[in-house]
Amino acid sequence: DVKVTQSSRYLVKRTGEKVFLECVQDMDHENMFWYRQDPGLGLRLIYFSYDVKMKEKGDIPEGYSVSREKKERFSLILESASTNQTSMYLCASSFSGNQPQHFGDGTRLSIL
Amino acid sequence: GESVGLHLPTLSVQEGDNSIINCAYSNSASDYFIWYKQESGKGPQFIIDIRSNMDKRQGQRVTVLLNKTVKHLSLQIAATQPGDSAVYFCAEIARDSSYKLIFGSGTRLLVRP
Known part of the structure; x- marks a missing residue:
């Protein structure tokens, strides 16, 4: 089975902090994705990567950056956390474009 | 845990009955669901x-039906069980945005015992 592991289930940070969310997949997938999920807004794509060191903006990249130095690891960075970035963050990976994305269990991030 | 969405449409079914969850999509270029x-x-x-x-x-226990003419997708769950209670999402990928x-x-599917 595909396993996508997010480093933290719950995280509490302060406004202005730099925050790192880590995601690792064990299936040698080419593509990796970061979403946030908010009540009433559904899942929104922040960034994705289709290869090592490659990244593409999703629908809501403002305030975020990503890093993919190794194929199995995709990091989401909140450069200067703000309260409106309090959310559930979901990482996903897929073998290729027209294959299902498999999700981790999410990181619930609270910015105080 | 917190709900994933406020005011989601809810389908309530009796345990053992079949469930049908519907989804409409808008992009005729979508070719994978x-x-x-x-x-x-x-x-x-x-x-x-x-x-597509x-x-x-x-x-x-699950069947997906795709009607491209009316851009409609459905998920049928046979003999619904309490463990099927969850929120169900459809998702699409467009041919030009793989x-x-x-x-x-x-x-939201709620299964009544």
């Missing part, structure tokens, strides 16, 4: 997928 199940406090879990060259695909999943807003 996926159903996900999300339980409280967890990430979306892949259930079944279908490509098919009308129907069956899995274990990485980007577009998610529906979701339907």
Whole structure:
């Protein structure tokens, strides 16, 4: 089975902090994705990567950056956390474009 | 855990009955569709997928139907069980945007014992 592991289930940070969310997949997938999920807004794509060191903006990249130095690891960075970035963050990976994305269990991030 | 969405459409079914969850999509260029199940406090879990060259695909207790004429997708769950209670999302990928999943807003399925 595909396993996508997010480093933290719950995280509490302060406004202005730099925050790192880590995601690792064990299936040698080419593509990796970061979403946030908010009540009433559904899942929104922040960034994705289709290869090592490659990244593409999703629908809501403002305030975020990503890093993919190794194929199995995709990091989401909140450069200067703000309260409106309090959310559930979901990482996903897929073998290729027209294959299902498999999700981790999410990181619930609270910015105080 | 917190709900994944406020005011989601809800389908309530009796345990043992069949469930049908519907989804409309708008992009006629979409050629790959996926159903996900999300339980409280967890990430979306892949259930079944279908490509646009098919009308129907069956899995274990689940069937997905695709009607391209009216841009409609449905998920049928046979003999619904309490463990099926969750939020179900459909998602589509457009032919010209192969990485980007577009998610529906979701339907909450409640199974009455």
